[in-house]
Amino acid sequence: MINGIKEKQFVTVEGGVCAAQGFKANGLNCGLNKDKGKNDLGLVVSDVMCNAAAVYTTNKVKGAPLLVTKEHLAACGGRTRGFIANSKNANTCNADGVEKAEMMCSLTAKALGVEPDEIVVASTGVIGQVLPIEPIAEHIEELAAGLSPENHGKAANAIMTTDTVMKEIAVEFRLGGKICKMGGMAKGSGMIHPNMATTLNFITTDATVSSGLLQKALSDVVKVTYNCLSVDGDTSTNDCVLLMANGLAGNEEVSAEGEDYQEFKSALYFVMMNMTKMLAKDGEGASKLIECTCVGAPDLDTAITVAKSVIRSPLVKCAFFGEDANWGRILCAIGYAEAEFDIDKVDVDMSSVNGTVAVCRNGAGIEFSEDEAAKILSADEILVDIDLHQGECSAKAWGCDLTYDYVKINGDYRT
Amino acid sequence: MINGIKEKQFVTVEGGVCAAQGFKANGLNCGLNKDKGKNDLGLVVSDVMCNAAAVYTTNKVKGAPLLVTKEHLAACGGRTRGFIANSKNANTCNADGVEKAEMMCSLTAKALGVEPDEIVVASTGVIGQVLPIEPIAEHIEELAAGLSPENHGKAANAIMTTDTVMKEIAVEFRLGGKICKMGGMAKGSGMIHPNMATTLNFITTDATVSSGLLQKALSDVVKVTYNCLSVDGDTSTNDCVLLMANGLAGNEEVSAEGEDYQEFKSALYFVMMNMTKMLAKDGEGASKLIECTCVGAPDLDTAITVAKSVIRSPLVKCAFFGEDANWGRILCAIGYAEAEFDIDKVDVDMSSVNGTVAVCRNGAGIEFSEDEAAKILSADEILVDIDLHQGECSAKAWGCDLTYDYVKINGDYRT
Numbered sequence: 001m002i003n004g005i006k007e008k009q010f011v012t013v014e015g016g017v018c019a020a021q022g023f024k025a026n027g028l029n030c031g032l033n034k035d036k037g038k039n040d041l042g043l044v045v046s047d048v049m050c051n052a053a054a055v056y057t058t059n060k061v062k063g064a065p066l067l068v069t070k071e072h073l074a075a076c077g078g079r080t081r082g083f084i085a086n087s088k089n090a091n092t093c094n095a096d097g098v099e100k101a102e103m104m105c106s107l108t109a110k111a112l113g114v115e116p117d118e119i120v121v122a123s124t125g126v127i128g129q130v131l132p133i134e135p136i137a138e139h140i141e142e143l144a145a146g147l148s149p150e151n152h153g154k155a156a157n158a159i160m161t162t163d164t165v166m167k168e169i170a171v172e173f174r175l176g177g178k179i180c181k182m183g184g185m186a187k188g189s190g191m192i193h194p195n196m197a198t199t200l201n202f203i204t205t206d207a208t209v210s211s212g213l214l215q216k217a218l219s220d221v222v223k224v225t226y227n228c229l230s231v232d233g234d235t236s237t238n239d240c241v242l243l244m245a246n247g248l249a250g251n252e253e254v255s256a257e258g259e260d261y262q263e264f265k266s267a268l269y270f271v272m273m274n275m276t277k278m279l280a281k282d283g284e285g286a287s288k289l290i291e292c293t294c295v296g297a298p299d300l301d302t303a304i305t306v307a308k309s310v311i312r313s314p315l316v317k318c319a320f321f322g323e324d325a326n327w328g329r330i331l332c333a334i335g336y337a338e339a340e341f342d343i344d345k346v347d348v349d350m351s352s353v354n355g356t357v358a359v360c361r362n363g364a365g366i367e368f369s370e371d372e373a374a375k376i377l378s379a380d381e382i383l384v385d386i387d388l389h390q391g392e393c394s395a396k397a398w399g400c401d402l403t404y405d406y407v408k409i410n411g412d413y414r415t
Numbered sequence: 416m417i418n419g420i421k422e423k424q425f426v427t428v429e430g431g432v433c434a435a436q437g438f439k440a441n442g443l444n445c446g447l448n449k450d451k452g453k454n455d456l457g458l459v460v461s462d463v464m465c466n467a468a469a470v471y472t473t474n475k476v477k478g479a480p481l482l483v484t485k486e487h488l489a490a491c492g493g494r495t496r497g498f499i500a501n502s503k504n505a506n507t508c509n510a511d512g513v514e515k516a517e518m519m520c521s522l523t524a525k526a527l528g529v530e531p532d533e534i535v536v537a538s539t540g541v542i543g544q545v546l547p548i549e550p551i552a553e554h555i556e557e558l559a560a561g562l563s564p565e566n567h568g569k570a571a572n573a574i575m576t577t578d579t580v581m582k583e584i585a586v587e588f589r590l591g592g593k594i595c596k597m598g599g600m601a602k603g604s605g606m607i608h609p610n611m612a613t614t615l616n617f618i619t620t621d622a623t624v625s626s627g628l629l630q631k632a633l634s635d636v637v638k639v640t641y642n643c644l645s646v647d648g649d650t651s652t653n654d655c656v657l658l659m660a661n662g663l664a665g666n667e668e669v670s671a672e673g674e675d676y677q678e679f680k681s682a683l684y685f686v687m688m689n690m691t692k693m694l695a696k697d698g699e700g701a702s703k704l705i706e707c708t709c710v711g712a713p714d715l716d717t718a719i720t721v722a723k724s725v726i727r728s729p730l731v732k733c734a735f736f737g738e739d740a741n742w743g744r745i746l747c748a749i750g751y752a753e754a755e756f757d758i759d760k761v762d763v764d765m766s767s768v769n770g771t772v773a774v775c776r777n778g779a780g781i782e783f784s785e786d787e788a789a790k791i792l793s794a795d796e797i798l799v800d801i802d803l804h805q806g807e808c809s810a811k812a813w814g815c816d817l818t819y820d821y822v823k824i825n826g827d828y829r830t
Contacts, residue, residue, distance in 0.1 A: 058751070059747060059750040059751045060749075060750040060751070060752075060756075060758040061746055061747055061749070061750030061751075061758055061778070090743075092743070093743055093746055093775070093778065093779050093780050094779060094780065095779050126741075126743060127743025127744070127746065127747060128742060128743035128746070128775075128779075128780035129780070237746075237747050237750060314729070314821075314825070315825055318821070318822055318824075318825030318826050319825065319826070321822060321826045322825070322826025324826065326541075327543060328505075328507070328508055328541060328542025328543035328544075329542070331476055331508055331542065331543070331652075332474060332476055332542060332652050334475075334476070335474040335475040335476030335652060336473070336474045336475070336476075337475075341475075343475040343476055360508070360543075363476070363508065364508050364509060364510050364543075365508050365509065365543035365544070402822055402825075403822060404819045404822050404823070406729075406733070406822075407733055407736060407817055407818060407819050407821075407822060408819070409733075410729070410730055410733030410734065410737070410817075411733050411734070411736045411737025411739065
């Protein structure tokens with residue numbers, strides 16, 4: 001159990017955000033991105049209105065699309081038909097940002113024959129450049145006309161920025177005897193750091209869940225998945241997770257915190273945790289996924305804070321890039337985590353598919369084989385296991401190494 | 416005025432930590448560092464006992480030398496004769512750390528003919544490797560025998576780790592008609608981040624100042640100098656600033672917060688602010704010094720938090736490395752600073768010896784010449800000026816760009 005969520009394995013299925021019944025998607029290049037082979041405009045729509053839940057960035061600078069999305073969800077009593085999203089331009093810090101975001105919704109609504117309030121919007125890319133609406137206006141009919149359950153990948157491609165791989169997942173689960181599906185897509189590579197809803201993440205399901213429980217489940221799961229992810233410590237202005245449930249699976253509405261709610265939350269955790277790992281693994285310039293688990297903490301927040309502190313440390317990240325078992329930097333990062341605990345009880349292990357090595361006991365170094373450690377750290381996925389030995393709570397955090405390529409990508413992202 | 420300190424220019428003089436009367440220093444290679452051309456053991460001693468003040472890291476992992484230093488200062492009523500310091504090994508997270516740190520003091524005391532408690536100790540380097548005491552024991556007599564006011568540079572060289580330049584400064588000032596001097600030396604290049612006393616910093620003066628005011632002045636100045644410095648966001652386990660005042664200038668003791676105390680604090684700010692800039696400029700792999708000034712803040716802490724948030728952002732740092740005027744990332748970092756203010760009033764300028772460019776007004780981008788911006792950002796020292804327009808307080812923070820070399824240095828620091 002983590003934050004009241006039961007960790008379970010689920011059967012994965014094809015279809016991404018269109019795995020659940022009644023969802024269609026499309027994506028294309030409208031010209032915001034000069035690379036014609038890369039989509040920059042995506043649309044995901046449900047056949048019927050969905051209950052929706054959302055979590056937004058905590059940055060004081062909030063992208064105009066987020067403001068419009070919040071307003072539209074409120075205007076429709078927390079319900080939505082779907083979303084339009086673009087990459088290459090964040091439509092943030094521009095005087096006409098809200099106006100442009102509203103136009104994206106109204107253009108989409110017109111093409112679909114629905115009301116503008118029924119559509120929400122997200123943008124990602126460079127901050128502070130005026131978003132040209134013409135390319136979007138010119139391609140919106142084509143985008144809507146091509147909506148199909150098969151085109152989930154085209155939409156997932158459209159939200160990618162410096163991402164090198166598409167991030168999709170879908171699972172099957174049962175509520176009240178009915179088969180339900182849930183799928184997600186995500187983008188994000190840099191400007192990723194806890195205390196937010198991270199980057200752009202869209203999750204669709206055909207389960208029937210009340211709005212209140214949808215939001216509660218999303219908030220609970222975000223806390224131990226996306227908010228436990230750090231690529232570089234920069235909290236984006238446009239982060240958003242949107243969860244849409246259209247109810248087409250036909251299960252009895254989940255409106256109380258019973259067994260069905262637990263199962264739904266477990267499925268949501270599985271989907272979001274896997275997308276979190278995909279985001280970490282594809283962090284800008286990353287060559288390795290780092291998963292840090294903190295157990296034996298007096299409370300959940302301490303476990304999260306310690307695991308995130310290790311994941312965030314540039315020195316730890318560089319050491320993993322160098323495949324150097326520099327555990328002193330890990331203990332240092334644990335030591336400056338803003339939480340209260342006794343550092344002299346802390347144990348640290350490192351492991352991978354190549355084995356496990358114990359490097360620290362009771363806050364002090366122990367002898368270990370450097371050769372064995374080097375072999376373990378040569379793997380693509382490294383686990384750092386911390387036991388505080390002062391409680392029963394645990395948490396995981398995900399990140400990546402810091403490489404030359406991170407610097408290269410971000411030295412000339414805008415130009 | 417910043418934190419009650421008057422910013423003033425002072426005349427700089429030669430001599431580093433031996434500029435003040437009655438201080439002698441020496442440094443040599445004892446073999447901890449395999450590079451025989453690089454000193455690894457340094458000693459600075461006053462002819463008479465000094466009033467001392469110190470600030471230590473806030474990391475829960477505290478280097479054994481810091482524990483011993485604290486104890487020795489307490490045992491001598493806040494007074495000390497001098498310090499022994501080594502690089503290459505932090506003597507931290509080792510079971511025998513305190514024992515070894517005590518041995519460093521007692522070996523030094525024996526060579527000088529003083530009591531072990533009268534000596535304090537500092538170490539910097541790799542965490543979690545046992546410190547071999549033999550090389551130190553074998554060279555301590557030679558080190559003590561070579562003590563001289565001329566050898567300040569040998570001691571400053573001994574504390575360097577990945578530093579590429581030696582960091583020394585000294586100034587002259589007057590208290591009650593008497594000429595006083597104050598000098599400092601510092602080391603630090605990586606694992607540098609606010610909420611600490613940063614790295615190793617030693618300041619000596621011949622001014623006569625009461626212990627209480629010495630500590631108060633040091634704490635006030637640290638808050639707006641070293642604690643406003645960030646190279647990589649990692650707070651070291653061994654950070655320490657030590658300020659020693661031996662009283663040989665013969666001024667009447669500064670024991671109340673009058674004019675003399677103000678002058679002393681101004682001199683201390685000048686010394687520490689200049690060392691802070693040297694540390695930022697020589698940050699691991701750095702190619703540029705970044706100085707961020709936040710004015711118009713409702714209070715000092717808000718000004719510090721905002722300026723530090725910008726300095727710390729990996730994305731801002733990479734943009735400066737790429738000489739890219741990506742002001743959206745600066746506004747994003749201001750936006751996630753943990754302080755309360757209205758983001759829609761914020762103005763941002765960038766400048767250097769090559770000119771000034773306004774990039775943001777009232778929280779939104781304004782048009783500017785990319786060519787002019789590129790020229791400004793091609794300089795070695797970049798100023799970022801933020802005006803919150805919601806108060807009278809201001810603060811500065813110092814950092815550097817994030818480069819390929821930072822990753823290279825830290826990918827294989829230990830091995």
